[in-house]
Each structure stands twice: as C-alpha cells, then as structure tokens.
Amino acid sequence: MTQSVVVQVGQCGNQVGCRFWDLALREHSHVNKKGIYDEALSSFFRNVDSRLMSSLQAVLVDMEEGVVNEILQGPLRELFDTTQLITDVSGSGNNWAVGHWTYGSAYREQIVDQLRRAAEHCDCLQCFFLIHSMGGGTGSGLGTCVLKLLEEEFPEVCRIVTSVYPSAEDDVVTSPYNSVLAMRELTEHADCVLPVENQSLVDIVNKIKHMSHSGKPGSVIKKDSAIISGQGGVSGAEKPFDAMNNIIANLLLNITSSARFEGSLNMDLNEIAMNLVPFPRLHYLVPSLTPLYTLADVNIPTRRLDQMFTDAFSKDHQLIRADPKHSLYLACALMVRGNVQVSDLRRNIERLKPMLPFVSWNQEGWKTGLCSVPPVGHSHSLLALANNTCVKSTFMELRDRFTKLYRKKAHMHHYLHVDGMEQGCFTEAISSLSSLIEEYSQLDATKDRLMPDAARLNIAT
Amino acid sequence: MSIVTVQLGQCGNQVGQELFEVISNDANDTQRKVYSECSSERFFNETANRELVARSVLIDMEPKVISQSIAKTGKSGKWRYGDRSHFSQKQGSGNNWANGYCVHGPRHEEVVMDIVRREVEHCDCLAGIVAMMSVAGGTGSGVGTYVTQCLRDTYPNSFILNHLTWPYGTGEVIVQNYNSVLTLSHLYQLSDAILVHENDTVHKICAQLMNIKHISFRDVNKVIAHQLGSVLQPALTGDSHGIYNRNPIGELMSSLVCHPEYKLLSVCNIPQVSSSSMAYSMFTWPGLLKHLRQMLIANSKMEEGIDWQVRAPSFQPEGTERTGSHRRPGFNTSLANLLILRGKDVNDAEISGFQHPSLYTPWLPADEAFSMWKTPVPFNKYEKSAILVSNSQTLLRPLDNMVGKAWNMFASRAYIHQYTKFGISEEDFLDSFTSLEQVISSYSQL
Numbered sequence: 001m002t003q004s005v006v007v008q009v010g011q012c013g014n015q016v017g018c019r020f021w022d023l024a025l026r027e028h029s030h031v032n033k034k035g036i037y038d039e040a041l042s043s044f045f046r047n048v049d050s051r052l053m054s055s056l057q058a059v060l061v062d063m064e065e066g067v068v069n070e071i072l073q074g075p076l077r078e079l080f081d082t083t084q085l086i087t088d089v090s091g092s093g094n095n096w097a098v099g100h101w102t103y104g105s106a107y108r109e110q111i112v113d114q115l116r117r118a119a120e121h122c123d124c125l126q127c128f129f130l131i132h133s134m135g136g137g138t139g140s141g142l143g144t145c146v147l148k149l150l151e152e153e154f155p156e157v158c159r160i161v162t163s164v165y166p167s168a169e170d171d172v173v174t175s176p177y178n179s180v181l182a183m184r185e186l187t188e189h190a191d192c193v194l195p196v197e198n199q200s201l202v203d204i205v206n207k208i209k210h211m212s213h214s215g216k217p218g219s220v221i222k223k224d225s226a227i228i229s230g231q232g233g234v235s236g237a238e239k240p241f242d243a244m245n246n247i248i249a250n251l252l253l254n255i256t257s258s259a260r261f262e263g264s265l266n267m268d269l270n271e272i273a274m275n276l277v278p279f280p281r282l283h284y285l286v287p288s289l290t291p292l293y294t295l296a297d298v299n300i301p302t303r304r305l306d307q308m309f310t311d312a313f314s315k316d317h318q319l320i321r322a323d324p325k326h327s328l329y330l331a332c333a334l335m336v337r338g339n340v341q342v343s344d345l346r347r348n349i350e351r352l353k354p355m356l357p358f359v360s361w362n363q364e365g366w367k368t369g370l371c372s373v374p375p376v377g378h379s380h381s382l383l384a385l386a387n388n389t390c391v392k393s394t395f396m397e398l399r400d401r402f403t404k405l406y407r408k409k410a411h412m413h414h415y416l417h418v419d420g421m422e423q424g425c426f427t428e429a430i431s432s433l434s435s436l437i438e439e440y441s442q443l444d445a446t447k448d449r450l451m452p453d454a455a456r457l458n459i460a461t
Numbered sequence: 462m463s464i465v466t467v468q469l470g471q472c473g474n475q476v477g478q479e480l481f482e483v484i485s486n487d488a489n490d491t492q493r494k495v496y497s498e499c500s501s502e503r504f505f506n507e508t509a510n511r512e513l514v515a516r517s518v519l520i521d522m523e524p525k526v527i528s529q530s531i532a533k534t535g536k537s538g539k540w541r542y543g544d545r546s547h548f549s550q551k552q553g554s555g556n557n558w559a560n561g562y563c564v565h566g567p568r569h570e571e572v573v574m575d576i577v578r579r580e581v582e583h584c585d586c587l588a589g590i591v592a593m594m595s596v597a598g599g600t601g602s603g604v605g606t607y608v609t610q611c612l613r614d615t616y617p618n619s620f621i622l623n624h625l626t627w628p629y630g631t632g633e634v635i636v637q638n639y640n641s642v643l644t645l646s647h648l649y650q651l652s653d654a655i656l657v658h659e660n661d662t663v664h665k666i667c668a669q670l671m672n673i674k675h676i677s678f679r680d681v682n683k684v685i686a687h688q689l690g691s692v693l694q695p696a697l698t699g700d701s702h703g704i705y706n707r708n709p710i711g712e713l714m715s716s717l718v719c720h721p722e723y724k725l726l727s728v729c730n731i732p733q734v735s736s737s738s739m740a741y742s743m744f745t746w747p748g749l750l751k752h753l754r755q756m757l758i759a760n761s762k763m764e765e766g767i768d769w770q771v772r773a774p775s776f777q778p779e780g781t782e783r784t785g786s787h788r789r790p791g792f793n794t795s796l797a798n799l800l801i802l803r804g805k806d807v808n809d810a811e812i813s814g815f816q817h818p819s820l821y822t823p824w825l826p827a828d829e830a831f832s833m834w835k836t837p838v839p840f841n842k843y844e845k846s847a848i849l850v851s852n853s854q855t856l857l858r859p860l861d862n863m864v865g866k867a868w869n870m871f872a873s874r875a876y877i878h879q880y881t882k883f884g885i886s887e888e889d890f891l892d893s894f895t896s897l898e899q900v901i902s903s904y905s906q907l
Contacts, residue, residue, distance in 0.1 A: 002523075002552050124551035262525050264678040265633065266471060270555035271599075275635040278875035330875075331635050343664070343676035349631055361870045366632035367556075370678075453865065454872035457894055459902040 002126035002259060004044060004269070005118045006058045009146055010099075010139025012164050013132040014060055014067045015241060020131075020249040021058070021076055023376075027253060030376045031261070042123075044256075045079075057122065059084055059114045061146065063103055063138045064091035083117070086110055092137025093414075096178040099141020101420030107142075112149055119154065126259070127158040127269045129252060130190075134182050135166030135175030144185035151189045158273055160255075161190045162248060165320065165394065167199040168401070174411050176401035177426075183398070184429040187436055191273045193284050194251065195391065197320040201244035207316065208292055250375070251287050251319065254383040257337050258371045265342070267335055267369025275367040276331045276387045281436060282443075285333075285385040288318040291378060305340065305380065309348040312384040313356065320394055327390035328447045329358045333367040338380025340370060359443060360451035389447075392440040399433055406430070462588035462707045463503055464693065465580050466517045469594040469608060470601025471526045472626050474519055475678065477593050478530045479686035481515045485540045487694060487841045496838045499695040499705040505540060506583050513540040516584065518576050519547035520608065522554050522565050522600045546580060548573055554599025558640040559883035561603020562647075566611075569604075574611055581616075589620035589710030591693075592652075597628035597637035602644040606651075613651045620710040623652040624689060627659040627859065636876050638867035643885070645860075646893035649900065653710075654718045656692075656726045657856055658685045662762045669765050671735040687841060688730045691848045696801055696834035706834070716832035717797045717852045719825065722903045725856045729756050729849045731764050739842065746802075746810035749847045753800075754814045760793040760855055773819040794907045795821050795830065795853035802835040804845035810835075822907040857904045864897050 008017030024044055044057055060080070062068050068087050071077065086107055092099040119125050128150050132143035150159050163186065166175040186193050258267040277283045290311040311317050312334070313325065336345060345368055358365050375381050405411065406426065415421050468477035481504065488500040505513040515534075519527050519542060527549045534541045548569065554561040581587055592609055594601030605623075612621055625644070628637045648655055663684045667676045671684070695705035698712055706712055718724055731753055734742055752764050759771040771791045798820075802810055818827040840846050870876065871890060881887070 126552055262529060264475075266523070266525060266553075268523065268553045268555060270553065270557075271634075274555045274557050274599075274876075274879050277879070280878050341675045341677040342681070343668070346629065346631070346664070353631070361873045361875055362635065364630065364632040364866070365635045367635050368633055454869050456865065456868055457898045459895075459898050 002124045002268070003042065003057055003122035004127040004129055004256065004259075005115070005122065005125065006044070006129045006131065007061070007115070007146060007150075008058065009061045009130065009132045009143035010136055011062065011064075011067050011133075012136070013130075013139045013143065014062055014071065016131050016162070016164070016245045016248045017058065017060065018071055018074075018076060019242060019245040020252050021079065023246065023249045023253060027376055031373055044260075057118055059086070059111070059118055061086045061107075061111065061138075061142060063088040063099065063142065065089060084114060086114060092141060094135075094172050094174055094178065095137045095414055095418070096141035096181045097415040097418035097421040097425075099137040099139075099143070100145045100181070101141075101418050103138070103142050104145035105420070108145075108149065111146060112153060115150065115153060119157075125154070125157055127160055128154070130159065130161045131248075131252075132161070133164040133166070134179040135164075135170055135172050136178060139164075140178040140182040144182045144189075147185055147189045158191050158270055159189070160192045160194065160269065160273075161186060162194045162196060162252065164248070165195050165197045165398070167197060168397070170198075174405070174414070176398060176405055177411070177415065179398055180402045180433055181425065181429045183395070183436075184432040187281050187432055191283060192277065194287050194385070195284055195320050195394065196248055196251075196287070197394070198244070200319050200321050201247050204247060204292060204316070205243045247289070247319070251289060251383065253375065254289065254335055254337065254381065255385075257373065257375075258335065258369045261371050261373035263369070263371035263373075265368060265370040267333070267367070267371075271367070272333060272385065276333055276385060278330055278362070278387070279439070282330065282387065282439060284391045285387050286318060286320055286322060286324055286391060288312050288384045288386075290317050290382050292317065305344055306348055306351070308380065308382050309352060312382050313352060320391070322388070322390035322393055324386050324388040324390045325356060327357070327388050327392070328444055329356055329365065330387040330389070330443065331362060331365040331367065332356075332387070333369070333385040335369045335371070335383040335385070336380065337371045337382075338374030338378065339372070340380050342370065345370065357447060360446060389440045389444045392437050392444070395433060395437050395440075399430065399437065402430060462586045462709075463516055463584035464588050464710065465577070465584065465590050466515075467577065467590060467592045467608060467612070468517060468519045469592060469605040470521055470598055472595030472598070473593040473601050473605065474521055474526050474530055476624075476626060476682045476685050476689075477517060477519070478534065479679075479682045480593075480689055481517065481534075481540060483683070483686045483690040483841060484694065485513065487690060489539065490842065491838050493838045495705065496695055496836065503588070503693075503695065503709075506543075514543050515540055516580055517542060517546060518573075518580050520549070520573055520600075520604065522550045522561070522604065523552060524549040543580070546576055548576055554603055556597075556599045556634050556636060556640070557879055557883065558599060558603040558606075558643045559880040559885040561599045561605070562607050562643075563603075563884040565600070566604050566607025570607070570611055573608060574615060577612065578615075586707075587616075587619055588708055589622060590616065591622045591624055591710070593624045595626040595628065596641040596644045597634045598640065602640045606644050606647045609648060609651045620653050620714055621651070622654050622656060622710055622713070623648050624656045625658070626685065627657055627863075629660045629664070630859075630862065633660075636879070638863050638870065639876065639880070639890075641863050642867045642893050642897060643890070646896040649724060649896060652724065653714050654726055655724050656689070656728065656850075658688070658728070659859060666733055666763055670733045670763055672738075673735070684733070687733075688728045688848070691730050691803065691840050691846060692728060692801065692850055694803075694840060696803070696836045698834045699832065705836075712832075713799065713850065716799045717850060719797065719829070722900070723796050723852055725860070725900075725904070726850055726852050727855045729753060729762060729851065731756070731847055732843065733763070736842075744845050746806065746845065746847075749845060750810060750812060750814060753847050753849055757795065757798070757815075757849060757851060757853070758793050758820060759791065773817060793854050795851055796825065796907060797821075797830045797852045798832070799850040800831070800833045801848040801850070802833070802846075803848070804839040804843065805837070807835045807837050807845075854904050854907055857901065860897070860904075861901055864894065864901065868894060
C-alpha cells in the first residue's frame with residue numbers, strides 16, 4: 001500500500017486540509033467498522049501505538065498563528081504531532097515575495113526536516129499533495145517554495161498540487177501578482193495541478209442550498225450526503241468556508257480512493273500523471289465531481305447512473321469556470337466509485353464521446369478506474385479530470401488582471417523591497433504564463449482542422 | 462507433463478484465477494478418471510494433505526489484486542495458490558511500459574525467477590510455460606515482457622506461450638497503444654506463440670450470446686478463462702496414440718507456428734450460451750462445425766451475426782497457378798488451424814470442411830496446415846464444444862488499428878517524455894514500429 005503526505009500551506013491550505021482529514025476519518029470509520037488499523041488507513045495515517053491513535057502524514061505550514069492554533073484546539077489536535085506544524089507570527093501580508101523569499105529561506109531547513117521525517121515514516125511514499133491558495137502571500141509564495149523543495153529533495157515522488165485560484169472580485173488587490181508569480185513555479189515544478197476557483201465553489205454551494213430549501217416535496221437531501229456536508233465528521237459546528245472547503249476535500253478523497261480501496265480496475269496516483277500529461281508543462285487538469293448530493297426520499301429513484309456521467313461534463317459540476325466542451329480535450333480520466341460495472345462505463349463513454357472534441361492524436365483519450373467502495377452517503381460517485389485547453393481562458397484572465405496592475409507598476413515596491421526579489425522575476429513569470437497560453441493555443445488551432453493521419457512506415461516486400 | 466503459468470499484473474492475475482477455477486471445476490465435474498488425473502497433474506501439484514496447489518506464479522507491482530486472489534481461493538477449499546508463489550511490491554508501474562521493463566523488471570529479477578524455478582522444480586516434467594498478461598498497462602506489459610525475456614534465457618529449450626489480453630479499442634488507458642506496440646514487438650522475438658483475446662470481442666460475446674445485462678470484468682474474465690481452458694485441457698491428438706497428449710504446448714506450436722514471422726493465434730469456441738439456456742439447447746456436430754467454419758472464413762468471433770455471403774474461392778485443380786483469388790475481400794485466409802472437439806459422439810464429427818486448400822495460404826500444403834485433437838469428455842458442462850485455434854488474418858485489422866493509433870500519437874510526440882525518463886528512447890519506439898509493420902505486411906500477404 002502506498003502512502004501519501006499532505007503538505008498544507010497558508011490559511012486556505014490549512015483550512016482545506018483540516019476538512020480533508022475530517023472527511024477522511026469519516027470515510028474510513030464508515031468502511032472500517034472494527035476500528036482496527038488496516039491497509040487502507042495506512043495510505044494517509046500512520047499507526048503511532050496500539051490504540052487507534054493514528055498520526056496524519058502531514059506537514060502544516062503557516063506564517064501566522066490563527067488557523068493552526070484553531071487546529072491545535074480543535075478535535076483533530078490528538079492526531080497532530082506539534083513538530084509537524086511550522087508557524088510564525090506575523091504572516092506574509094499577502095505578498096508572494098515575502099512568502100517565497102523571506103520565509104522560504106528562513107524556514108527552509110525546518111521544512112526540509114519535517115518533510116524528511118514524514119517521508120521516513122512511509123513504507124512506500126508515492127505522492128505529495130500540496131494544498132494552497134494562489135492569491136495570498138503564504139500559500140502562494142511559501143507554498144511554491146515548498147514545491148521547489150519537494151522537487152529537489154524527492155525528485156521521484158509525484159507532486160500533485162491543489163491550487164485555489166482567486167475570483168475576479170477577490171478583495172486582495174495584489175492577488176494577480178501573487179497568482180502569476182506562483183503559476184511559473186507550478187508550471188515548472190509540479191507534476192499535476194488541480195486548479196479550483198472560489199467562484200465555482202460558491203456556485204455549487206448555492207445550488208445545493210437552493211435545492212434543500214426549495215421546499216419541494218421529495219427534495220430533502222439525505223443527511224451526510226451533500227458534497228458540502230461535514231456532518232458525521234469529528235469537528236463540531238460548521239464554520240464559514242467549510243462548505244466550500246468540503247468540496248475540495250471530497251476531490252482529494254476521490255482521487256485517492258483507488259489507491260486506498262480495492263476495485264476491478266485500479267487507478268493509482270502515478271497513473272494519473274502518466275496518462276493525463278502528454279507534454280510536461282501542460283499539466284493543469286479541470287476537476288468535476290458528481291453527485292453533489294443524494295435525495296433523502298427513498299421513494300424517488302436514485303438518479304440514474306447515466307445521469308451522473310452527463311453531469312460530470314456539465315459546467316455546474318466543474319471546480320473551475322471554463323468551457324471544456326467548446327475547447328479541445330487532450331485527455332480525460334474518469335474515476336468511478338461504487339457499484340458500477342465496466343459495461344456501464346463503456347456505454348457512457350460511447351454516449352458522451354461525440355459531444356466532446358478530442359485532439360486528433362488522442363481520439364480515444366480516456367483513462368478509467370473502478371473502485372468498489374463508494375463515498376459516504378452515496379451509492380456511487382464519479383470524478384472527472386480533464387486536460388483541456390479551456391484552462392487557457394482562466395490563465396488569460398489572470399494575465400489581463402496582472403497586466404492592469406503591472407502597467408502602472410502598482411504596489412510593486414512592496415515586492416521589490418524583499419531580498420531575493422527583482423524586476424526580472426515579474427517578467428519571467430509573465431513570459432512563462434504567456435508561453436503556456438501559447439502552447440494551449442497551438443493545440444486549439446488544430447481543433448477544427450481535419451488532421452490527416454501520419455504516414456505509416458513502408459516495408460519493402 | 463505439467464504447465465507452469467506466470468500471472469503478471471492485474472489482468473494476468475484476475476484472468477489466471479478464473480482459468481484455474483474453470484479447470485478445477487471441469488476436472489472435478491467429470492466421471493472420467495483418466496481425464497481428471499491428467500488435468501490435475503498438468504495444472505496442480507498435490508500436497509501431502511491431498512490439497513491441490515496451482516502450478517502458478519503470481520506477480521504484480523502492487524499488492525491489492527494478489528491478496529484478493531489468494532484470499533478468495535483459500536476460501537473455496539477446492540484448490541489454492543502456493544504460499545510462497547507470489548511476489549508483489551507496494552507501488553505499481555503507473556501504466557508505463559518503460560517503468561515496468563527498465564525499472565521494476567531488472568530490480569526484481571532474482572526474486573521472481575527464484576519463485577519460477579521453485580515452481581518448475583515441482584514438476585516431474587515441464588510441458589511449457591504460459592505467461593498471462595495484458596498489453597495496455599504497465600506491469601503486465603512491461604514487467605511481463607522483461608520476465609518473458611528472463612524465462613527465455615533461463616529455459617531456452619522450453620516452450621513459452623504468451624497469453625495476451627488486448628484492451629477495449631475505446632480506451633482503458635490512454636497510452637495503451639504505446640504499451641501494446643512495445644510489448645508485441647519485443648514478445649515477437651522472445652515468445653514461441655502469442656495467443657490473443659480482445660476485450661471488445663469478449664464483451665460482445667457476453668452481451669449478445671450470454672445475455673449478461675451488466676457486464677463486469679469478472680464476466681469478461683470468465684469467458685476468456687473458458688476459452689483458454691478449452692484449449693489447454695487434455696485431449697487426444699494424432700500423435701498421442703490413444704492416451705491424453707503429454708506435450709500439449711509443443712504440439713500446439715508445431716501445428717500452428719511453422720514460421721517465425723507468423724506467431725499470432727486466436728481462439729474461437731462454440732457454443733457459448735448463458736447457463737440458463739444451456740438446459741434447453743441441443744447441438745449437433747454438423748451444425749456446430751458449419752458455423753465454426755464460416756466464423757473462421759468470415760472473420761466472426763461469435764455464432765451470431767456471421768456473414769454467410771463470404772465464401773471460399775472455388776477449388777483450383779492441382780498444378781494450376783494459385784493466383785491472388787484467395788485474397789477476396791472479407792475472406793480470412795489461414796496459415797494453419799487446430800480444431801479441438803470435446804464431448805459426446807466426437808468421432809462422428811465430419812471435419813473435411815476445414816481441410817480444404819482454399820482456406821489456406823498457398824505455400825503450405827493443406828494437410829500440414831490442419832490438425833485435430835479430440836476427446837469424448839465434455840468440457841465445462843457443455844455437452845459438445847468445438848474450439849478452433851487459428852493462425853490467420855483475424856488479428857490483422859486490430860493490430861493495424863493499434864499500430865496506426867500509436868503512430869499518430871508518436872508523430873506528435875505526446876507522452877514520449879514519460880517513457881524517455883525511464884530509459885526508452887525514440888529509437889526504441891521506431892524499432893518497435895518497424896517490427897510490427899513487418900508483421901502486418903507478412904499477414905496481409907497470406
């Protein structure tokens with residue numbers, strides 16, 4: 001059984017991380033009724049002593065204490081060892097340069113130490129999950145510094161990054177700078193990035209709330225089943241942002257489900273990187289999750305399986321705002337959980353294929369996985385990860401917001417004052433983003449053209 | 462004589478387990494003692510406590526599938542896997558042939574070959590080795606190819622039959638075509654014969670013949686196991702002089718693989734019906750053989766949907782030049798065929814339809830091209846079954862499609878960085894493509 005280590009950086013990263021641990025425990029206790037430490041648990045938890053006192057394979061980093069202190073006082077405190085927490089007091093002031101250069105160099109050794117310790121506890125370390133946001137200072141700056149460290153110290157371990165991108169109406173003025181500077185690091189050093197947009201999460205939360213409050217008969221949502229629900233977990237009352245963060249936590253649970261539980265067609269984490277990344281820099285995968293909830297009324301038939309597949313490709317279920325159906329798919333992965341058979345999977349792929357434009361050299365670019373254990377509260381679920389050129393539009397918007405500020409040199413002095421930061425960093429970052437957009441554009445250009453098959457080798461007869 | 466199977470990767474292990482189930486049920490089922498004993502000896506080792514232990518080596522780079530297999534068979538009580546006959550690691554091959562072949566294979570070579578050696582030593586006399594794997598993933602394909610290479614080096618005089626499962630055309634794994642091309646090109650040099658099952662075909666059999674509504678991989682694997690079992694179970698051959706053949710794999714090879722350029726074999730087995738319809742079905746040898754012959758020449762894998770319009774070209778008298786008339790569109794030319802008949806009244810079956818020269822390529826005399834095995838013992842509850850193992854153009858189109866898609870992807874160099882980082886270069890890819898184009902060309906010209 002392989003293990004993964006979660007590295008949560010910054011306020012957002014730590015809040016999402018906590019929701020992840022909470023839901024992971026809920027899922028495992030649901031499956032593992034006897035409470036004995038088993039193989040499945042070992043992928044994220046290590047057994048500290050004979051009681052089920054597992055310790056999380058995690059490293060928590062934050063440059064201000066508020067969030068981490070809350071964790072230390074919350075119900076999950078038993079699971080963390082204080083050495084796993086790396087904190088400072090004053091925060092990064094929403095400044096990528098402070099996070100990346102100042103704290104990056106100050107805490108470098110401590111961070112590397114902690115990472116090594118976490119890795120040593122693992123029998124077979126397969127993957128690092130980095131959770132952070134792009135718009136702030138710590139998550140964005142220190143988070144990407146940690147990413148570089150992971151690549152240097154553990155080059156063979158897969159790095160999957162969950163990045164929360166700011167919405168256009170973000171209240172942090174400098175978030176475009178922070179995001180673009182972080183993007184460069186993600187493009188160079190991550191194996192896979194799962195971009196998530198706050199606005200999409202808000203839309204999903206509203207949709208569910210609307211559904212449950214609509215008062216229509218039979219529209220009561222089954223307890224524990226909403227993707228935003230944290231009920232049944234360890235933590236107590238819901239805090240703001242919890243609903244949104246639960247969605248991301250569910251994303252991580254679903255990605256790792258095949259590595260933790262058995263199924264007829266297993267899909268490991270290293271297989272995700274292998275199949276979904278045809279060219280090294282184009283590793284941004286659009287996530288979408290279904291179902292969002294299960295209705296409680298048993299008289300209403302559960303939503304048909306096929307509906308679940310259709311939903312996964314609808315904009316309502318995506319975690320970033322983009323339009324994959326009108327862009328080009330480079331590859332797509334479907335991770336199915338629950339009692340679903342290969343024939344159901346094949347039928348739905350056949351059905352959906354004509355509506356989804358795939359690149360000419362990868363017309364059947366589907367990677368599929370079947371895990372028998374469904375998530376809590378559902379009989380089956382589907383996670384779709386698409387490597388699609390539609391992410392280009394998200395990046396172009398980001399570039400526009402960056403350019404608006406950069407043209408006026410607004411706020412730049414805050415960054416340039418920091419040791420290690422120079423004007424060059426900005427120009428390199430924006431040029432890296434531009435060339436990434438260009439690579440996606442070139443592939444897009446092939447979309448409507450009928451590409452001829454490559455001429456085959458000729459054999460002399 | 463005994464056969465040792467090596468089960469590689471998730472598919473190889475899942476199919477292998479179903480195979481031993483089928484064989485064990487078939488052998489237990491029958492009243493014919495000699496048949497049962499021969500089958501048991503061939504596939505199982507009887508321990509001191511009268512337990513049947515499969516002569517099988519289980520290999521995978523991640524542990525879940527093998528632990529499940531061992532647990533399941535341990536419970537059934539009829540047979541089990543050997544306690545130390547398996548090897549697994551913690552982390553899979555990531556669907557990457559290069560990872561399997563260049564990293565995992567060499568790293569674990571010693572341990573794996575030790576287990577194989579132990580299993581071979583338990584055999585009084587080794588009939589051959591059957592390696593079972595898929596071509597789409599990373600372990601079955603990559604590690605499987607490396608292990609086949611080691612087997613060839615360690616047992617240069619033994620027969621090695623590779624059983625391959627080809628994936629669904631519409632993708633289970635995105636890089637499946639790369640993995641398949643690399644596997645096939647290497648195995649062609651190492652293996653004595655390559656027996657292929659395609660998921661698409663077996664899926665259709667499940668859907669249309671067996672009427673299974675929600676087809677699972679288990680259903681698919683059971684059909685594959687049934688077909689493979691029907692080939693490997695004991696039979697009386699031309700050379701065996703009234704007793705069950707002692708050299709099944711060797712005889713398979715000499716009947717079907719007369720030329721090193723032509724190693725791809727496929728299997729057709731009729732009838733295949735759902736267990737509920739079996740009680741109501743009556744089959745006759747003439748009916749079965751007529752369908753089977755048409756399935757061969759019209760390239761159909763099932764009794765339903767056969768194209769009866771395809772006909773063999775009319776017979777040319779001896780001495781006249783045989784032109785390309787046998788290469789009619791839709792007509793499947795064979796190099797060699799092996800017909801296996803199992804069941805009641807087997808000696809009454811009329812098989813001359815399979816011996817007609819028009820079915821075969823001109824450069825091999827028809828009486829060399831056709832062989833037959835039979836046994837009066839019915840197989841796996843079917844009163845009569847007819848199995849055709851064929852070295853023909855059946856796999857030509859699927860192979861061509863696979864190579865075409867892989868080539869298209871290679872032209873844009875997509876995913877190549879994932880292979881080069883483990884040591885497979887672009888030149889290696891080109892070599893593989895070249896070998897397979899050669900195979901395609903050879904089969905096209907049959």
